[in-house]
Amino acid sequence: MAKPPATIRDVARHAGLSVASISRVLNGHNHVHPDTRKKVIEAMDALGYIPNAAARSLSTAKSHAIGVVLPDLHGEFFGEVVRGMDKAASERGYLLLLSTMHADSRLAHQAMGTMRGRVDGLIIMAPQLSAEDLAQAIPADLPAVLINSPADATHYNLRIDNRGGVMLMVRHLLAGGRRNIVHLAGYSGNLDAAERSAAFREAMQMLAPDLPVRIIEGDFTDESGERLVQQLLADGTEFDAIFAANDMMALGALQTLRTVGIEVPSKVAVAGFDDVPMARHLGLSTVRVDMAGIGERAVRRLIDQLEGSTEPLALVRQSPTLVARATTGR
Amino acid sequence: MAKPPATIRDVARHAGLSVASISRVLNGHNHVHPDTRKKVIEAMDALGYIPNAAARSLSTAKSHAIGVVLPDLHGEFFGEVVRGMDKAASERGYLLLLSTMHADSRLAHQAMGTMRGRVDGLIIMAPQLSAEDLAQAIPADLPAVLINSPADATHYNLRIDNRGGVMLMVRHLLAGGRRNIVHLAGYSGNLDAAERSAAFREAMQMLAPDLPVRIIEGDFTDESGERLVQQLLADGTEFDAIFAANDMMALGALQTLRTVGIEVPSKVAVAGFDDVPMARHLGLSTVRVDMAGIGERAVRRLIDQLEGSTEPLALVRQSPTLVARATTGR
DNA sequence: CGTTGACATGTAACCGGTTACATATATGAC
């Protein structure tokens, strides 16, 4: 029952050949006689032979695995990104080694260290790290592709086109006749939060230079969305639109407005960013980001790089699309 | 720049010791003089030494990695389960190798085959496979723990206590005075769907033997929830409560009821199962399942088993809790 | 017929760790 698994030498003995021939068949090399190939395959079947991955990667110095380091994401995103990555990886015969990373940069370093030597390359998503911490954490000798991470001259970087997305939504809100738009920003230190609020400022200046630009800072949670709107109301600030940096905050805002009886969208429009599944059910207008697509692209690009493609490094932006639903209608 | 990474022999030379001493320090063995240990650590630091994982697993026949095979889950679940697993795995020094599996049993086999030899054990979640297909797919020589999968005498199996959860909700609905409860089931072939509808039937017979038991079959999507309720209305069926087999269907049901102007909860109560994040926002009553907890338990148990614990095999049920919100209130 | 080259196969070193066993040194008992 518990007999040790067959090795390449067992196969060689069984087929009456040398290990080199077995290996050649295994790797599809040329210079193998068809008869020999047939004998080898028969022997492998007979013994139920499966090559030992560790031995193989020891001698080739390749693991055919890629490490994925993700932050503690909101549920919906996590699954989507991973789904896209898994798709691309399995198409190319690679496996995914997963690790979640916590905000702390020391832990980030540790997460990547563990993978060192076990993967051929890394995919890192670290919107919460500074450029320096990130540069520190990535082992210098490992190829890596970044997703939504600070700029870095030595790695390919895939990002959401936050500017484009924000522009779409601001244009949409203005087109709906909104004049007093308040932007609820994510927590400072987060890359996307920073880009989105900067883009909001820019979009307003460009599209409606006469209108006030108002930005208040939250932390991406629904609670902060609720709190910020309560605060706006308490301050007596006038506004006819809330554009939150993500859907969760937008939902919080919606909640508060409903509670106090302010009608959406007739009196105040509400918009988010991300298009989480929930958004559709609540009729929340938002900006849709194709996270699965980003995961897929990142993996493809990394594997191309591992296998010798020399496409230049770049910072590439994935364009989001506007999803106009009830909360911004009239 | 591209100098090859240091090996254990480089460290030995640098420290003026033998490879055995380095290895002993590395693995925390006894019989090492403190001075020696110090010298070794210095040498390792000086050279930036990192042990080669492939070599290590070749000689120890252990990879310190576990394979995780998940179905194409709904976004929220996926992330949660993985988060729990990652937590448990990193606490014990293991890495997670991830693969998603599609409904097809042939692909399931393939997914697990790829991991063979690269992991010490497997965690499999396969609510959509038959017991036979599953038995076929799992390599016989790999320890494995199952989650929400068909019964199997040779593996530890972690399941949601669907019966307990359904019982809680049925009791809650009856306590609220509901007399005509309709259960929207998930698609046949799915284990949880089957258990939940059987449990519904049982709960009704036990708690309210005089009331009618009505079950209609959907497929876990919100669209099917919408469709089923439309159908009920078209048929003229009387009902004062909808208990869906998952939250997505419940949301669909809610949508349809709202559209046609039937008041929730005064006229009809609506309940789901899972407690996806969205449920809270919509005030949906549901049964909460701690998926992160399940993932965590599964990994702990697998590692215990790998490291020699001999706890007996079992089928363990994780108890869900009732979350009563607005849609079942009066 | 001898030489050359293409093709097929085998031999053995190597990848970088772990560890059984051998050896060396210190400690203590008698």
Add this chain to the structure above:
DNA sequence: GTCATATATGTAACCGGTTACATGTCAACG
């Protein structure tokens, strides 16, 4: 001082693949 014992370290084989190089075979060519 001798021997037993505990502790510290080194030597070399081994894990299971890959592959450079050597060897062997055969056909074609001058």
